Amino acid sequence: MSLTTDLSQAPPPHENAAKGMPGGGKAGGGTLDTVPAPRRRSRQRRERLFQWLFLVPAVVYMALFFGYPVVKNVVMSFQDYTTATFFTGEAPWVGLANYVTVLSSSLFSTSLLNTALFTVGSILGQFVIGLALAIFFQRKFPLNGILRSLLLLPWLLPLIVSSAVWRWILDKDSGALNRFLGDLNIVDTGVPWLTSTSLALIAVVGVNIWIGIPFNLTILYGGLQEIPDELYEAGSLDGATGWKAFRHITWPMLRPVVSVVLVLGVVYTLKVLDIILGLTNGGPANSTQTIATQSYALSFQEFKFGEGAALGNILVIISLVFAVLYLRASRRAVDE
Amino acid sequence: MTTTTITSRTGLTRTGRGGRKGTGRGSGPAPDRQNWGSTALAIFFLAIMLFPVYWMVNASLQPNGTTLETSWLPLKPDFTGYATAISEQGGNLGTSLVISLGSVALSLAIAAPAAYALAYFKVRGAGIVLFAILISQMIPGIVVANALYTAYNDLGLLNSIPGLILADSAHGIPFAILIIRAFMNGMPASVIEAARVDGAGHIRAFWSIVLPLSRNSLITAGLFTFLFAWSDFLFALTLTTTEAVRPVTLGIFQYIGAYVNDWSSVMATAVLASIPAIVLLVAAQKYIAAGTTGGAVK
Numbered sequence: 120m121s122l123t124t125d126l127s128q129a130p131p132p133h134e135n136a137a138k139g140m141p142g143g144g145k146a147g148g149g150t151l152d153t154v155p156a157p158r159r160r161s162r163q164r165r166e167r168l169f170q171w172l173f174l175v176p177a178v179v180y181m182a183l184f185f186g187y188p189v190v191k192n193v194v195m196s197f198q199d200y201t202t203a204t205f206f207t208g209e210a211p212w213v214g215l216a217n218y219v220t221v222l223s224s225s226l227f228s229t230s231l232l233n234t235a236l237f238t239v240g241s242i243l244g245q246f247v248i249g250l251a252l253a254i255f256f257q258r259k260f261p262l263n264g265i266l267r268s269l270l271l272l273p274w275l276l277p278l279i280v281s282s283a284v285w286r287w288i289l290d291k292d293s294g295a296l297n298r299f300l301g302d303l304n305i306v307d308t309g310v311p312w313l314t315s316t317s318l319a320l321i322a323v324v325g326v327n328i329w330i331g332i333p334f335n336l337t338i339l340y341g342g343l344q345e346i347p348d349e350l351y352e353a354g355s356l357d358g359a360t361g362w363k364a365f366r367h368i369t370w371p372m373l374r375p376v377v378s379v380v381l382v383l384g385v386v387y388t389l390k391v392l393d394i395i396l397g398l399t400n401g402g403p404a405n406s407t408q409t410i411a412t413q414s415y416a417l418s419f420q421e422f423k424f425g426e427g428a429a430l431g432n433i434l435v436i437i438s439l440v441f442a443v444l445y446l447r448a449s450r451r452a453v454d455e
Numbered sequence: 456m457t458t459t460t461i462t463s464r465t466g467l468t469r470t471g472r473g474g475r476k477g478t479g480r481g482s483g484p485a486p487d488r489q490n491w492g493s494t495a496l497a498i499f500f501l502a503i504m505l506f507p508v509y510w511m512v513n514a515s516l517q518p519n520g521t522t523l524e525t526s527w528l529p530l531k532p533d534f535t536g537y538a539t540a541i542s543e544q545g546g547n548l549g550t551s552l553v554i555s556l557g558s559v560a561l562s563l564a565i566a567a568p569a570a571y572a573l574a575y576f577k578v579r580g581a582g583i584v585l586f587a588i589l590i591s592q593m594i595p596g597i598v599v600a601n602a603l604y605t606a607y608n609d610l611g612l613l614n615s616i617p618g619l620i621l622a623d624s625a626h627g628i629p630f631a632i633l634i635i636r637a638f639m640n641g642m643p644a645s646v647i648e649a650a651r652v653d654g655a656g657h658i659r660a661f662w663s664i665v666l667p668l669s670r671n672s673l674i675t676a677g678l679f680t681f682l683f684a685w686s687d688f689l690f691a692l693t694l695t696t697t698e699a700v701r702p703v704t705l706g707i708f709q710y711i712g713a714y715v716n717d718w719s720s721v722m723a724t725a726v727l728a729s730i731p732a733i734v735l736l737v738a739a740q741k742y743i744a745a746g747t748t749g750g751a752v753k
Contacts, residue, residue, distance in 0.1 A: 169657050170576040177569030177632060178584060184625045185591040188602035195602065205608055252500065260493035266501050268740050272508060275732035275743070277686035279704045280725045283711050284511045287718050295510055332504065383592075390595040393688045397708060414597050419693055424601060431598040438593040 189435070195428035202422045210425070217429040226405060226413060227430075234409040234437075237324055237395075238388045244328035245384060246377075249335025254369075256336070257343055267340070274333035282397025285326045289313050289398075316406040319399050323407050327394055335380055342376030343369070375449070382445040389438055410434045511729070515540075515722035536719030537727075544724045547706040550616070551685055551728075554702060557620035558627055558684035559677050565624075566631035566676060571665055573632070574639035575647065588629045599625060600693040607694055614699045622690040627680030634679075638672030639665070675742040678735055685731050703728045 196217050198210035221227060256267050273281065288295045289312040297309045312322040346369065354360070354368050370377075392411045395401060401408040401416065408416075410430060418427025515536050516529035573581050603622060604613070612618030646668070650660045666673065691705040707728060710721045736743055 167578070170572055170578050173568040173572035173576070173657075173661070174578060174581075174584065176565045177628065180565050180624070180628055181584075181587055181591060184599065184603075184622070185587070185594055187606070188599040189594060191602035191606070192598050195605070200605070205605075255493075255500075256497070258490070258493045260490040260497065262494050263497070266494075266497045268736065268743070269501055270504055271743065272505060272732065272736055275682060275736055276508070276729050277688070277704055277732070279686075279688045279707050280511075280728050281507070283707050283721055283725050284507045286711055287514060287715075287722065288507060288510055329504070329507070386593050390597070392595075392597060396688075396692075397711065400712070411595055411597050414595075414601070415693075418597075418601050418604070424605065428598075428601050431595060431601055434595050435593070435598060438595070442590075442593055 192428045192431055192435075195425055196432050198425050200424040200428070204424070213425070217425045221417075221426050221429045221433070226408065229405055230408045230410050230413045233320060233407060234389065234411070236320060237327070237391070237407075237409055238385060240321075240324040241327040241331060241388050242381060242384045244324065245331035245335045246381065248328065249332050249380075250339050252332065252336045253339035253343055254365075256340055267336075270336060271333045273330055278330065278393035279397050281326065281330055282394050285329075286313065286398055289322055313399055314403055316404050319403060319407045323395055323398050326398060327388070327391065330394065331384065331388075335384070338376060338380050339373070342373050345376075346372045378445065378448060382441060385441050386438055389434060389441075410437075508729075511722050511725050514718055515726045517719045519717050519719055533719070536717075536723035539717070539720035540723035540727060543720070544703055544706045544727070547701050547703040548727060550700055551702040551704070554616055554619050554623060554687075555681045555684040555731075557616070558623045559680045561620060562624045562627040562631050562680040563673060563677055566628050567635055567666065567669070567673060568661065570632050570635035570639055571661055574636045574642070575644065575665075588632055591629050596625075596689040597693075600689055603690075604693055612694075614695050614697050616700055618694055619687075619690060619700065619702070620684075622694055623684040623687045624680070625690075626683035626687060627676075630683070631676035631680055634676050635669060635672045638669055642668055671742070674739070678739055678742050682732060682735065685728075 195210070197212060197214060198204075199213045199216075200210045204210045252270070256263060289297075291297065291309040291311045291314060294309070294312070296312065297306065300306045300310070311318065313319050350368050350372070351364060354364050359367050390411055391409070392415060395407055395409060395412050396415070399407045401412045411434060414427045414430040414434065416427075417423050417430060513527075513529050516532040516534070517526065517536070518531075518533040519535055519539075569584075572578055573584060599622075607613045607618055612621070642665070647660055647664060650664045655663070686704065687702065688704040688708065691702040692708065695701060695705065703724065707721065707724055710724065715721060
């Protein structure tokens with residue numbers, strides 16, 4: 120028992136070459152040499168079947184809750200799928216009509232632009248502030264670990280909770296932010312953070328930056344810790360300190376982690392729905408409507424499931440384009 | 456042997472760090488004072504970042520009504536907000552709890568064997584499964600919800616707790632597989648092989664050796680799947696149509712969807728809905744830290 124707890128506390132490094140061996144024969148190898156060949160093969164087949172059984176529930180779940188929805192969504196996007204479908208069971212085939220409607224709607228360009236601004240603004244803010252804080256926490260000072268872990272809180276709170284709190288902070292008349300700015304005489308009247316078409320998107324981006332900083336900080340901090348000190352020592356002998364050390368040592372060494380953070384950030388930000396629905400519900404006058412919220416509105420408020428599916432698929436394609444770019448970039452990084 | 460190399464390496468780095476600082480500003484008691492200065496700066500950053508959390512707690516302790524502005528400090532704490540929150544949202548909190556616990560059970564039951572198979576057996580097709588898990592992270596929730604709504608409608612799973620447990624696990628299962636697998640990769644195969652030689656079947660080796668050994672990663676995965684399901688808003692919003700089954704996230708959304716004239720009970724509900732995150736951060740910090748880094752990079 121003491122052995123097991125020890126091991127679970129500190130996973131030992133790979134010490135066994137055996138793990139590299141292909142499956143199947145592993146358990147057999149030594150002990151089954153005396154068994155005649157045909158029986159060994161059937162045993163191996165049974166062994167492999169057993170191994171697959173461990174994987175089957177996960178494969179089934181992934182197929183039902185990720186595979187099926189994607190396929191179903193593609194099918195639905197070519198159908199006239201509305202509330203009537205639930206009663207009649209009929210969803211007439213309409214070809215590309217849903218895509219034409221969705222893409223030619225004036226709302227599409229608005230939500231595409233908003234999605235781009237929301238994503239770029241959020242990622243930029245989260246990353247820059249997260250990296251600055253990560254570098255700051257590289258310093259050795261008392262309470263470093265505790266303070267850093269408390270910074271995770273905004274990221275762990277349910278998004279709808281954060282939206283509710285920020286709605287109250289950003290309230291035009293009695294929100295904390297306007298009162299604070301008013302006390303400092305920066306503004307005279309309440310700023311309509313969430314109710315003005317020109318400010319709402321900025322406010323939503325700001326809140327999303329606040330939510331994303333802890334994630335960026337944690338991952339980038341981990342990446343910085345991996346950079347060996349010897350590099351900085353060698354660099355300082357050549358006169359690379361401060362900004363120079365950052366540019367020539369930190370940044371190149373951190374690049375793999377940076378690309379992971381940025382790609383995950385883009386993929387997650389493109390999907391964001393909770394924050395926008397909670398803060399502005401896409402308003403005022405669609406000024407915070409993104410492709411994701413628009414897809415939700417089409418399906419679940421206007422009950423045009425076919426059009427909602429079409430827009431959802433467009434979102435998947437945008438995500439995939441980013442993923443492919445990322446995979447190509449990381450392959451190039453490996454080749455280097 | 457390994458220990459000595461590690462100590463000598465940390466020793467080296469420590470002198471290296473000191474040396475770098477030393478060249479800049481001489482030696483003596485200065486580094487200590489500067490360090491506390493950094494602590495103060497860090498507390499300042501933390502205060503800015505956590506102000507909204509403070510504000511939530513502060514606002515939840517104010518008396519009802521919008522005419523009064525929320526005061527900066529809860530000098531006269533008033534608990535009517537909590538009374539309203541519990542009477543109006545208590546049931547929803549219970550619903551959320553049941554769904555989250557169900558999702559943890561389902562996610563671990565599916566993810567742990569899968570992680571074992573991926574880490575240890577190296578079955579054919581493992582690469583495809585891992586790739587599918589990564590791709591699944593790119594699928595927007597609204598796409599899943601859109602298709603699930605129609606399927607749930609046919610299957611009678613709308614407005615049901617099992618329906619939400621199944622859907623909410625989509626947040627947790629891929630993550631749990633990745634994190635448990637990353638841990639199991641570091642597990643010595645010799646231990647499992649020894650058990651197999653002793654005659655333990657696959658299931659027994661898994662149950663009585665692999666799972667106890669992976670306890671920490673199971674706890675980490677369980678805590679995060681709980682948080683994911685507890686925080687779920689999208690499936691609560693799309694896969695329920697009546698008030699029969701209503702998680703607390705949807706309750707909060709309903710609160711702020713209309714014109715709010717009683718922020719103290721909204722904020723009290725928000726505080727109650729934040730308790731799992733706060734408790735986990737304080738009580739299970741080690742696991743949370745493991746989850747944040749493990750899930751993203753590996």
